[in-house]
Amino acid sequence: MNTIYLGKENNAVAPCVATIGFFDGVHRGHKYLIQQVNSIAKACGLASTVITFDRHPRQVLQSDYVPQLLNPLDRKLLLLSKTGIDNAVVLPFDASVAQLSAYDFMKEVLRNRLNVKKLVIGYDNRFGHNRTETFEDYVRYGHELGIEVIHHTAFELHGVNISSSVIRGFLQEGEVEMATLCLGYPYTLIGKVVHGFAQGRLMGFPTANMDVAESGQLIPATGVYAVNVKLKNQPHLLHGMMNIGRRPTFNGTALSLEVNIFNFRGDLYGELIEVSFIRHIRKERKFNSAAELAEQLQQDRTMIEEQFNKDRDL
Numbered sequence: 141m142n143t144i145y146l147g148k149e150n151n152a153v154a155p156c157v158a159t160i161g162f163f164d165g166v167h168r169g170h171k172y173l174i175q176q177v178n179s180i181a182k183a184c185g186l187a188s189t190v191i192t193f194d195r196h197p198r199q200v201l202q203s204d205y206v207p208q209l210l211n212p213l214d215r216k217l218l219l220l221s222k223t224g225i226d227n228a229v230v231l232p233f234d235a236s237v238a239q240l241s242a243y244d245f246m247k248e249v250l251r252n253r254l255n256v257k258k259l260v261i262g263y264d265n266r267f268g269h270n271r272t273e274t275f276e277d278y279v280r281y282g283h284e285l286g287i288e289v290i291h292h293t294a295f296e297l298h299g300v301n302i303s304s305s306v307i308r309g310f311l312q313e314g315e316v317e318m319a320t321l322c323l324g325y326p327y328t329l330i331g332k333v334v335h336g337f338a339q340g341r342l343m344g345f346p347t348a349n350m351d352v353a354e355s356g357q358l359i360p361a362t363g364v365y366a367v368n369v370k371l372k373n374q375p376h377l378l379h380g381m382m383n384i385g386r387r388p389t390f391n392g393t394a395l396s397l398e399v400n401i402f403n404f405r406g407d408l409y410g411e412l413i414e415v416s417f418i419r420h421i422r423k424e425r426k427f428n429s430a431a432e433l434a435e436q437l438q439q440d441r442t443m444i445e446e447q448f449n450k451d452r453d454l
């Protein structure tokens with residue numbers, strides 16, 4: 141896959157069949173759409189292209205908007221690279237792009253800059269200033285501009301139209317298994333390991349505290365989860381358990397994300413780690429003492445290891 145960061149200068153781009161969107165999650169619905177783009181492109185001998193944005197359009201339109209992303213941009217590009225698409229175009233979304241009418245966007249960006257011959261979009265896809273046009277308007281503009289606008293069929297899973305917001309909803313409810321089903325892979329948080337309150341090691345359960353502010357990702361519901369952990373320089377995933385919560389046993393107030401990694405010892409401070417959510421285990425609770433909490437953690441670990449063993453044997 142070629143990744144093209146669209147700058148001010150004109151990139152020379154081969155004629156292509158394209159689709160456009162934020163593609164947060166690169167979920168199964170997105171993959172279904174991209175398959176359609178790839179097969180149309182193949183049938184007419186053109187390149188296939190996904191056009192996406194460097195930041196969420198709402199961040200530009202609404203200055204206090206805090207995105208709750210399913211993936212940071214580099215991970216989105218990694219996922220897109222596995223879909224068989226020829227090109228990913230990253231469009232810097234700024235105030236001037238936001239101002240373009242749908243017609244001007246199709247003319248200036250899609251036709252003049254990106255050489256789009258066919259545009260594959262859904263009936264409910266909207267682009268252009270104020271997003272006022274309908275699919276039929278895009279078709280009409282396309283006629284004038286030499287771009288064939290084709291609507292794609294939506295992907296449904298058990299009658300539900302999968303979307304990034306449906307997946308965000310599942311994660312906000314702690315339903316990480318439903319999120320996995322829709323995404324086609326487990327939801328994964330990327331964050332830097334920071335210092336906590338040094339209580340974990342005293343209980344026999346050191347926990348790497350994650351700071352995910354930089355990735356702008358959504359934090360799932362509070363609770364305890366079975367997770368897989370990817371460390372830098374380690375080829376395989378490690379099993380672990382994560383608590384998202386406020387540490388009521390220690391009268392904590394701030395939200396923390398803490399992962400205890402099984403069969404691991406080492407210093408992780410300052411490292412980037414990736415944590416994938418496999419199962420919701422239980423709610424966070426206040427225990428009478430650190431010793432009682434440690435007992436519960438031992439039970440959690442035993443149960444989670446048993447489940448991982450079962451999954452492996454399936």
Ligand SMILES: Cc1cc2nc3c(=O)[nH]c(=O)nc-3n(C[C@H](O)[C@H](O)[C@H](O)COP(=O)(O)O)c2cc1C
Pocket residue numbers: 335336337338339340341345347349364365381382383385386387388389390398399400423424425426427433437440
């Ligand atoms: C899997 C797991 C589950 C946890 N569950 C709870 C809980 O239910 N209640 C609680 O007060 N703390 C719970 N904790 C503990 C806190 O998240 C945290 O690890 C502990 O306060 C030590 O943090 P520190 O090392 O940053 O001081 C849990 C930790 C882990 C790893």
Ligand SMILES: Nc1ncnc2c1ncn2[C@@H]1O[C@H](COP(=O)(O)OP(=O)(O)O)[C@@H](O)[C@H]1O
Pocket residue numbers: 333334335336337338339340341342345346347348349399400401402403404405406407408409
């Ligand atoms: N198995 C493990 N799982 C998570 N972190 C570990 C593990 N073994 C060692 N560590 C290290 O210990 C640190 C956590 O220790 P802890 O006592 O919980 O302190 P704090 O939460 O204050 O950082 C982690 O950030 C990591 O560097």
